[in-house]
Amino acid sequence: MLDLILSTTTVPRTVEWSPIVGLVMVLCNIGAIALGKATMSNPGVGPALPNPKMFGGMGWPALLATTSFGHILGFGAIIGLANIGVL
Numbered sequence: 555m556l557d558l559i560l561s562t563t564t565v566p567r568t569v570e571w572s573p574i575v576g577l578v579m580v581l582c583n584i585g586a587i588a589l590g591k592a593t594m595s596n597p598g599v600g601p602a603l604p605n606p607k608m609f610g611g612m613g614w615p616a617l618l619a620t621t622s623f624g625h626i627l628g629f630g631a632i633i634g635l636a637n638i639g640v641l
Contacts, residue, residue, distance in 0.1 A: 569636040578635065579628035586624030590616060 569575055591597055591610050598606075600613035609617060635641045 569632060569641050574641060575632055578631050578641070579625070582628035582631055583621055583624030586627055587617070587620045590620035590623065
């Protein structure tokens, strides 16, 4: 029974890493950082980054939150673009 279930499932196409895939992830992370910086009420709360001017005064918690969100967006963008044949 398990063989029947496993043989009928389809596996989505996965993309091998390329510079374009990396660029999509970087752009999603930059977008998430910009969105987080614009919408967070206190992004500078918590331990400061080594060069705070580079990230607009964001602290470690805000940077980790925005880049985590950026990776989720990037994952979705890469899978979506691969499924429609762009990547």
